[in-house]
Amino acid sequence: MLRKPVYISMFLIAIVFCGTGSLYAQSSPPLPEALEALESDDNATVTSKRLPFALLNATYYVFEPVGMTTPTTGFVFYPGGLVDARAYAPFLREIAEAGYTVILVPMPFDLAVFGWKRATTVMKDYPAIEKWALGGHSFGGVMSCRYGGTFTDNIDGVVMWASYPSEYFRIDDTDLKCISIYGEKDALSDLDEIEESREHLPADTEFVEIKGGNHTQFGWYGETPDQLQEGDNPADISREQQQEEVVKATIGFLEEL
Numbered sequence: 001m002l003r004k005p006v007y008i009s010m011f012l013i014a015i016v017f018c019g020t021g022s023l024y025a026q027s028s029p030p031l032p033e034a035l036e037a038l039e040s041d042d043n044a045t046v047t048s049k050r051l052p053f054a055l056l057n058a059t060y061y062v063f064e065p066v067g068m069t070t071p072t073t074g075f076v077f078y079p080g081g082l083v084d085a086r087a088y089a090p091f092l093r094e095i096a097e098a099g100y101t102v103i104l105v106p107m108p109f110d111l112a113v114f115g116w117k118r119a120t121t122v123m124k125d126y127p128a129i130e131k132w133a134l135g136g137h138s139f140g141g142v143m144s145c146r147y148g149g150t151f152t153d154n155i156d157g158v159v160m161w162a163s164y165p166s167e168y169f170r171i172d173d174t175d176l177k178c179i180s181i182y183g184e185k186d187a188l189s190d191l192d193e194i195e196e197s198r199e200h201l202p203a204d205t206e207f208v209e210i211k212g213g214n215h216t217q218f219g220w221y222g223e224t225p226d227q228l229q230e231g232d233n234p235a236d237i238s239r240e241q242q243q244e245e246v247v248k249a250t251i252g253f254l255e256e257l
Contacts, residue, residue: 027110028229030087034220037089042066043097046089051121056114057106060122061089063096071255074101074129075159075247076119078112078140080219085110087221088137094247101126110242112136112143119147120154131257133177135159135250138189145169145200148176154239157257159250161218162189164197171201178205179253181246183213187233208249218246 042044044063051058065071077092079085085106096102103122110115119134132155136144141163148158149171157177164180165171171178178201182194191209198205214235216228228234235242 021171027082027084028221029223030084030089031220031222031225034089037084037093037220043194044093046093049122049125051118054108054115054118055086056108057110060106060118061086061092061104063089063093063104064100065097065099068099070128071099071101072128073133073257074103074123074126074131075133075250075254076103076105076122076145078105078116078119078134078136079107079110080137080162081112081139082110083137083219083221084237089217090220091218091243091250094243095250095254097124098251098254100128100251101129107140112140116143116146117151119124120151123154131156133157133159133254133257135161136163137161138163138215142169145171149174151163152176157253159253161246162215164189164194167200169200172203174202176202177253177257178202179203179207179208179249181210181234181249183210183215183217185212185214185235185243188202188215188229188231206253210237210242210245213242213245216231217242236241 032256034185038046045068047062079088085104092102105118123132134144134147134155141160144158145165146169149169152174160180162182212235215232217235217239
């Protein structure tokens with residue numbers, strides 16, 4: 001996650017990013033399990049669509065349940081900074097299988113600051129959805145709060161994975177429902193920062209701690225399965241167990257939206 005001073009410096013980095021493109025090659029790639037989760041089967045269909053007028057990372061992914069009535073609740077997800085969006089497919093696929101339309105939105109240069117308004121475009125493609133939640137991991141969660149504070153009427157809830165809003169993107173004065181899901185061992189978005197974020201979120205925000213979970217295991221990314229995101233702590237639980245608990249908490253939130 002991004003510490004407080006980094007919220008501002010991230011924008012400066014992004015400017016350099018555009019000029020050099022050198023950081024783009026350092027984005028964390030998806031693990032094989034993530035790519036496998038992009039294949040349709042008897043439980044979920046996965047389709048890819050193109051964002052109109054987008055030039056970079058313009059293909060987004062839609063996960064939908066098989067054999068159920070058409071979902072009326074949708075979940076749009078923004079990936080973490082410098083992480084290939086496909087790395088979140090196993091989590092999002094499992095959420096879709098519970099009866100939701102789930103949309104994974106890649107970002108230009110793998111940074112949500114460059115595409116934080118993309119939710120508006122993808123949601124328009126699904127008029128049957130009556131309620132929308134927008135969420136993300138790490139910097140993707142920050143930009144979800146930014147979107148929620150700017151376009152409050154477009155969504156009903158915000159889901160943060162290992163994330164929290166800065167004072168610039170606070171949403172405590174909105175009617176949005178919110179949930180903050182975080183790992184006990186996370187060294188990039190630590191417990192003190194999560195606690196401090198309460199004042200920037202609605203008073204009834206739900207906080208869910210994943211015991212033994214860390215920052216890295218909110219997705220399936222890295223050069224190898226055991227690679228930690230730089231600066232993170234090792235987890236005390238498996239990635240599969242962390243996924244199970246994150247998905248359970250997210251589905252519970254969507255059910256009450």
